[in-house]
Amino acid sequence: MSTDQPAPYGGADSGAARPSGTTPEPLTPARVRTVHLQRCKDRGERFSMLTSYDAMTAEIFDETGIEVLLVGDSAANVVLGRESTLRISLEEMIVFTSAVVRSVSRAMVVVDAPFGTYEASPEQAVGCGVRLMKESGAHAVKVEADASMADHVRAMVSAGIPVMAHVGFTPQSEHALGGYRIQGRGESGSQVLEDALALEAAGAFAVLLEMVPADVAAEVDQRLSVPTIGIGAGGATTGQVLVWQDMLGLTSGRVPKFVRQYADLRATMTEAVRTYRDEVRSGEFPTDQHVY
Numbered sequence: 001m002s003t004d005q006p007a008p009y010g011g012a013d014s015g016a017a018r019p020s021g022t023t024p025e026p027l028t029p030a031r032v033r034t035v036h037l038q039r040c041k042d043r044g045e046r047f048s049m050l051t052s053y054d055a056m057t058a059e060i061f062d063e064t065g066i067e068v069l070l071v072g073d074s075a076a077n078v079v080l081g082r083e084s085t086l087r088i089s090l091e092e093m094i095v096f097t098s099a100v101v102r103s104v105s106r107a108m109v110v111v112d113a114p115f116g117t118y119e120a121s122p123e124q125a126v127g128c129g130v131r132l133m134k135e136s137g138a139h140a141v142k143v144e145a146d147a148s149m150a151d152h153v154r155a156m157v158s159a160g161i162p163v164m165a166h167v168g169f170t171p172q173s174e175h176a177l178g179g180y181r182i183q184g185r186g187e188s189g190s191q192v193l194e195d196a197l198a199l200e201a202a203g204a205f206a207v208l209l210e211m212v213p214a215d216v217a218a219e220v221d222q223r224l225s226v227p228t229i230g231i232g233a234g235g236a237t238t239g240q241v242l243v244w245q246d247m248l249g250l251t252s253g254r255v256p257k258f259v260r261q262y263a264d265l266r267a268t269m270t271e272a273v274r275t276y277r278d279e280v281r282s283g284e285f286p287t288d289q290h291v292y
Contacts (some may be wrong), residue, residue, distance in 0.1 A: 031106055033207075040238055040239070047236055048066050049067065051072045051074060052100050053096045054096070058107075062105060062107045068109075069108070069109060071093065072085075072243070076120065085114075085172060087173060090113050097109065099199065109138050111140075113141055119149075126156055129159065140162035140205070143156075143163060145170075145195070153165060153203060164204060165200075167199065168210045182213070182232075189212075192216055193219060196220045206228065207226060207227075208231065210232060211233070213234075217236055221236050221237050231258060249262075266284060
């Protein structure tokens with residue numbers, strides 16, 4: 001099979017129904033591209049997505065077969081210690097994304113367009129997207145948008161920038177939305193669908209749904225032809241994304257309801273570092289085997 005062609009999960013028969021509870025084989029192309037994500041949608045398969053902001057995690061996640069890495073503006077919180085994603089700059093996003101791109105050989109790398117760099121006009125959006133892709137090497141750009149931003153997305157796509165649209169709860173609009181609140185409940189669910197359809201029509205290759213009721217996300221996924229990606233949006237979407245520090249139990253404090261923690265790295269690291277400190281203070285480290 002040519003690696004330039006869309007590769008389905010697990011070979012030529014992967015379009016057939018799978019027994020419940022089985023795990024599909026990973027995508028097999030040399031580089032995951034938008035066409036491979038679309039093939040997942042068309043065949044009823046699913047793909048995984050994690051955040052990454054540095055070379056080491058990017059290399060690990062790429063080796064494990066994660067299909068998409070998102071260099072999220074959440075780096076403002078989990079890397080830079082800022083209270084909001086609003087304060088991260090375009091230049092900082094380029095630095096983080098460059099490190100991720102240099103460290104992967106197969107995963108698709110998507111970068112967030114940071115607040116204030118694309119909203120003013122379609123022309124500003126194109127300029128932002130061009131800088132992100134040209135200076136970082138990213139394969140696609142994610143923008144938080146609604147139906148009113150369709151022209152921005154259309155202009156970016158026309159300029160050759162693959163765009164992932166982000167609807168539902170959009171963290172860059174946290175103040176306008178009244179904080180971290182679930183979107184799409186009740187009658188407002190139709191607005192989430194309207195936004196998603198408008199952005200698909202504008203050329204977005206995928207739509208990310210954050211913190212919307214599962215039934216709304218399922219309807220959006222059913223109505224859209226392009227892949228959907230969920231975070232706090234139930235299991236009907238084509239893909240799922242989590243912040244890696246949440247997923248691996250590294251963050252402290254309250255964990256969102258939609259997060260499953262697959263490890264407790266915070267406890268593991270705390271114990272290891274405490275042991276190191278104690279052994280340094282007691283003289284147990286270094287020993288003869290650690291010196292030249």
